[in-house]
Amino acid sequence: MKQQQSSTLFAQAQQVIPGGVNSPVRAFKSVGCEPLFIERASGSRIYDADGNSYIDYVGSWGPMILGHCHPKVVEAIQQAAANGASFGAPTRKEIKLAEMVCAAYPNIEKVRMVSSGTEATMSAIRLARGCSGRDKILKFDGCYHGHADSLLVNAGSGAATFGVPSSPGVPADFAKHTLTATYNDLDNVKELVAANKGEIACIILEAIAGNMGCVPPQPGFLAGLRQLCDTEGIILIIDEVMTGFRVAYGGAQERYGVYGDLVCLGKIIGGGLPVGAFGGKKELMSQLSPEGGIYQAGTLSGNPLAMSAGIATLELLQQEGFYAQIEEKSAYLEQGLRQAASAAGVTTCLQRVGGMFCCYFCAGPVNNFADAATSDTAAFSRYFRALLAAGVNVAPSQFEAGFMSIAHSKEDLDYTIDAVAAALKQL
Numbered sequence: 001m002k003q004q005q006s007s008t009l010f011a012q013a014q015q016v017i018p019g020g021v022n023s024p025v026r027a028f029k030s031v032g033c034e035p036l037f038i039e040r041a042s043g044s045r046i047y048d049a050d051g052n053s054y055i056d057y058v059g060s061w062g063p064m065i066l067g068h069c070h071p072k073v074v075e076a077i078q079q080a081a082a083n084g085a086s087f088g089a090p091t092r093k094e095i096k097l098a099e100m101v102c103a104a105y106p107n108i109e110k111v112r113m114v115s116s117g118t119e120a121t122m123s124a125i126r127l128a129r130g131c132s133g134r135d136k137i138l139k140f141d142g143c144y145h146g147h148a149d150s151l152l153v154n155a156g157s158g159a160a161t162f163g164v165p166s167s168p169g170v171p172a173d174f175a176k177h178t179l180t181a182t183y184n185d186l187d188n189v190k191e192l193v194a195a196n197k198g199e200i201a202c203i204i205l206e207a208i209a210g211n212m213g214c215v216p217p218q219p220g221f222l223a224g225l226r227q228l229c230d231t232e233g234i235i236l237i238i239d240e241v242m243t244g245f246r247v248a249y250g251g252a253q254e255r256y257g258v259y260g261d262l263v264c265l266g267k268i269i270g271g272g273l274p275v276g277a278f279g280g281k282k283e284l285m286s287q288l289s290p291e292g293g294i295y296q297a298g299t300l301s302g303n304p305l306a307m308s309a310g311i312a313t314l315e316l317l318q319q320e321g322f323y324a325q326i327e328e329k330s331a332y333l334e335q336g337l338r339q340a341a342s343a344a345g346v347t348t349c350l351q352r353v354g355g356m357f358c359c360y361f362c363a364g365p366v367n368n369f370a371d372a373a374t375s376d377t378a379a380f381s382r383y384f385r386a387l388l389a390a391g392v393n394v395a396p397s398q399f400e401a402g403f404m405s406i407a408h409s410k411e412d413l414d415y416t417i418d419a420v421a422a423a424l425k426q427l
């Protein structure tokens with residue numbers, strides 16, 4: 001597949017943008033090739049600067065559950081743009097999206113809109129610290145909650161991909177307040193909580209870890225955390241930036257029936273535009289400025305274009321049978337991938353929850369970051385390049401999830417299964 005234009009653009013970009021990309025995970029650095037420069041996208045496909053088309057399972061890293069360029073979302077954005085791109089003042093649309101979010105999550109009574117998932121998590125942590133009067137936080141190895149200082153400790157996503165899970169530039173004085181535990185290991189969490197009794201403001205986790213591939217919570221893990229937090233007066237923050245409105249309309253919390261005190265959202269609620277949000281019970285959320293004293297702000301927070309895209313997206317997700325269709329497509333792909341791996345005699349471990357999934361190159365099961373790290377990343381890189389050459393776009397890292405959209409057709413899925421079978425045979 002000719003990628004000359006992308007290559008030329010990448011050389012140009014590297015002159016003026018660090019690494020040629022505006023987010024490290026886009027760089028294809030760990031898979032031994034250069035990134036594609038994308039011109040446009042439609043439905044299940046993206047198109048690069050050389051005119052090649054790819055069936056897309058990245059979906060802008062999660063938001064595009066409707067596929068790209070859904071006409072109703074495009075129309076909503078266009079109409080909003082015609083009325084003004086940004087006012088820095090309250091609008092009706094913010095109320096509408098906030099009401100939709102509160103209706104979807106029984107534990108969200110008030111929600112504050114921000115512009116990214118990173119802002120959502122860092123603000124939720126400030127709120128938890130402010131409300132509890134405690135400084136320490138507890139996160140899990142391989143979970144990624146954006147790039148705020150206190151969260152870039154043993155982090156997943158690009159931080160894991162590039163081998164810098166705890167970034168230079170985060171002062172040791174900040175990082176010392178972040179405790180890290182093993183995902184799915186409740187005993188480990190209990191030990192840390194006991195050793196830091198009365199000092200931990202919050203436990204934050206992805207209820208399904210999507211930044212070390214796709215790692216579901218083991219039975220009892222979430223409920224155990226909930227109980228521990230209740231006993232110890234710790235605020236439980238569930239990061240649903242990736243899973244919210246993805247694995248169910250009410251996210252992983254609806255799926256597993258365990259609810260956080262605070263919830264972080266992003267990706268799908270912006271319909272592809274830059275949005276994040278954090279919300280929870282009134283007692284906590286009312287301590288935010290200007291109701292309370294804990295400060296948090298943003299010029300573009302609640303931006304009318306982003307609110308419009310989010311509202312249009314959530315309205316479409318409410319259609320009867322939407323999540324059943326996502327499940328059906330994802331199960332079909334999963335089954336095809338399993339058969340392809342077994343026919344090729346390649347050891348893989350496929351993990352999936354609803355429309356998010358990951359194919360590891362190890363025997364599995366993968367329950368935590370140490371397990372994920374046993375995956376053969378060299379084999380993954382060869383697999384990635386073979387798929388890309390065949391016109392299938394998956395995330396350029398073993399430590400990321402794949403995403404299904406409603407726009408993926410049976411033909412797309414069959415083509416993907418054949419491409420995977422061929423890629424695995426070449427390994």
Ligand code: HOZ
Pocket residue numbers: 023024025026061144157158210211400
């Ligand atoms: N959560 C996304 C990756 N796992 C963020 C994408 C990015 O870092 O650009």
